[in-house]
Amino acid sequence: xxxxxxxxxxxxxLLSFGIAFYIATLFVLFKxxxxxxxxxxxxxxxxxxxxxxxxxxxxxxxYKGRQMMNRPMLSQS
Numbered sequence: 001x002x003x004x005x006x007x008x009x010x011x012x013x014l015l016s017f018g019i020a021f022y023i024a025t026l027f028v029l030f031k032x033x034x035x036x037x038x039x040x041x042x043x044x045x046x047x048x049x050x051x052x053x054x055x056x057x058x059x060x061x062x063y064k065g066r067q068m069m070n071r072p073m074l075s076q077s
Contacts, residue, residue, distance in 0.1 A: 012061065015061055018057065022050045026043075026047065029042065
């Protein structure tokens with residue numbers, strides 16, 4: 001059984017790294033392709049999909065973390 005501290009120690013840094021990587025790629029995309037129409041369309045698609053992905057992943061991480069926090073430990077029973 002994995003305790004909640006271990007779960008948060010693994011997944012929260014990965015989530016924050018993913019958000020930072022997403023912001024960095026968004027910034028590079030905007031700098032490189034802001035003049036072309038295809039670049040603007042791709043930028044908007046990337047923006048929407050990235051926000052949806054961040055919201056979904058963070059909700060799953062927080063939900064699983066809450067589940068693990070509410071579960072009784074084996075040593076306490």
